[in-house]
Amino acid sequence: MQPESTFRSSGVAMRPSARYRWLSAAVILLLAGCASTPHRHERTFKSSHSALADLPPRAPSAASAGEANDILFRAIGLVGTPYHWGGNTPAGGFDCSGLVDYIYRTAAGIKLPRTSHDMASMEGRKVKRMTQLASGDLVFFDIGGAISHVGVYVGKGRFVHAPNSGGTVRLDDIDGPYWADHFAYGKRVLD
Numbered sequence: 001m002q003p004e005s006t007f008r009s010s011g012v013a014m015r016p017s018a019r020y021r022w023l024s025a026a027v028i029l030l031l032a033g034c035a036s037t038p039h040r041h042e043r044t045f046k047s048s049h050s051a052l053a054d055l056p057p058r059a060p061s062a063a064s065a066g067e068a069n070d071i072l073f074r075a076i077g078l079v080g081t082p083y084h085w086g087g088n089t090p091a092g093g094f095d096c097s098g099l100v101d102y103i104y105r106t107a108a109g110i111k112l113p114r115t116s117h118d119m120a121s122m123e124g125r126k127v128k129r130m131t132q133l134a135s136g137d138l139v140f141f142d143i144g145g146a147i148s149h150v151g152v153y154v155g156k157g158r159f160v161h162a163p164n165s166g167g168t169v170r171l172d173d174i175d176g177p178y179w180a181d182h183f184a185y186g187k188r189v190l191d
């Protein structure tokens with residue numbers, strides 16, 4: 001039987017004073033390891049900043065600036081609403097085209113086609129460069145060789161959309177790695 005004044009670690013009996021020195025050394029090594037973490041992690045965890053955020057705000061036209069503002073406020077107000085395939089109301093959730101139609105219908109009285117593909121085919125001026133997008137423009141994405149996603153550009157390099165099952169309506173950088181690679185064009189509905 002071992003006396004109470006010793007501690008067995010890795011098969012070696014230790015007195016209390018040795019045990020405290022051992023624990024102190026272990027804590028110091030752990031803290032030193034944390035303190036010497038390379039600074040590259042700071043860059044990894046910085047929030048993204050769209051390169052388009054520094055461009056001056058652009059509205060479709062003076063006549064439709066009020067409608068564009070209404071669309072922006074409505075779109076941003078829906079951020080956080082659950083995604084639901086085929087959904088087209090805040091209570092029932094949204095898919096991408098249901099969200100865009102709801103925003104335009106309730107904020108500007110404009111009814112849009114039901115699918116992103118049909119929205120991409122409707123009349124309206126195409127905007128091929130991200131730098132030329134105006135607040136309120138529809139933005140289309142080619143995923144898998146066809147237009148299959150749509151959102152509403154809100155300015156400063158950001159757009160609102162309902163991206164996927166299990167997610168929510170969110171605000172993303174249009175020139176982020178994934179979305180920039182799949183951006184097809186914008187469409188100006190308000191003009």
